[in-house]
Amino acid sequence: MITAGLGVLLLLAATAALAVRYAPIPGHRTLYLVIASPYLMLAAPAAIVVLAWGRRWPLAGLACLLTAVLVAIQVPWFVRVTPDPSSVGVRVMTLNMLYGEADPADMVRVAEGSADILLAQELTPEAVQGLSAAGIQKEFPYRALDARPSSAGVGIYSRYPITYSTRIPGYMLAMVNARVRIPRITHDVSLLSVHLDAPWPRAIDGWHRDLAKLPSTVSEVAAQAGEGAVLIGGDFNSTIDMLPFRQLLANGYQDAARQAGSGRNFTYPANKRYPPVLGIDHVLTRNATAVSTETVEVKGTDHRALLTTIMVPTG
Structure with a gap:
């Protein structure tokens, strides 16, 4: 139960990090959350480890899917564009x-x-x-x-x-x-x-x-x-x-x-x-x-x- 609870908390943190990227920022609470979002994203792979350790396979699969989505939205920032040769x-x-x-x-x-x-x-x-x-x-x-x-x-x-x-x-x-x-x-x-x-x-x-x-x-x-x-x-x-x-x-x-x-x-x-x-x-x-x-x-x-x-x- 402890691993399941911790895994769910990590999943919720990573989900919040994803959701807040596409939300308006009406006030300081949301602002602080979006500022923290790149660090909260790390909760997704951590959730995979915790949930797999606890053999919570459906939740671990969800954590894998969330991790893949979070990685996908970061990848374009690490792919270089080729400039005009002239x-x-x-x-x-x-x-x-x-x-x-x-x-x-x-x-x-x-x-x-x-x-x-x-x-x-x-x-x-x-x-x-x-x-x-x-x-x-x-x-x-x-x-x-x-x-x-x-x-x-x-x-x-x-x-x-x-x-x-x-x-x-x-x-x-x-x-x-x-x-x-x-x-x-x-x-x-x-x-x-x-x-x-x-x-x-x-x-x-x-x-x-x-x-x-x-x-x-x-x-x-x-x-x-x-x-x-x-x-x-x-x-x-x-x-x-x-x-x-x-x-x-x-x-x-x-x-x-x-x-x-x-x-x-x-x-x-x-x-x-x-x-x-x-x-x-x-x-x-x-x-x-x-x-x-x-x-x-x-x-x-x-x-x-x-x-x-x-x-x-x-x-």
Whole structure:
């Protein structure tokens, strides 16, 4: 009876992990459950072992079926997509700077060695000054910034000329759109530096509003870009297990980690004694294909930088 009870509890936990991936997130209780879902999924194979040990074969068979379903929905994130052979590699780095407190010298060091385009969130006026003092303009002479106090600012630094930039209103935090001209690429590449409102620990309403509005914004950016590539990066305050985030992957948009087959990129929190447990920083692509993603520590912030190499077609 003990093994049966434990096995059923494990089955229920894994079933909840599956169900919550396709459910709305009305409040914090559901939010915490979906955050925990990738770890709760591990209850399914554990249930197989427990139920088989107790010779509860029908329940063990159900646990096998549930495990297969959970594995199937994860597999696409580990299968690499082949890029267009006539493409140019563009390296994108996105980083939440924790109220602008990220160490500017370390941030510049990482960006200089790993990026052609830097998308910054929580960019304060003081952080802009710090990055300038650290020499960011040497390798990234072009910029489109909306620096604001506390957590509200964002910005784009680029090795490539910025041909257009604008601020996008209507969100809880700043959002900057720009286009860059890259050698050998026919159409200018559109960029968007994103920081959605946090769903916790404060009220979840701002997050709901931002996520409800973002699909129309990215669709507008896609329409303006036409056949050109679109690269969107930042702190989405959402994991791949959240249905509202996955709904962004439409109209040609793809998650870079899925295209690269690199699975989950855990970026938060990065300032604890334990490794990051959440992947809330993402890069989305359209008319382009990511071939690699990785995370890198930057001193002074609670996020790891997400580095992505994206192949952008020349035509």
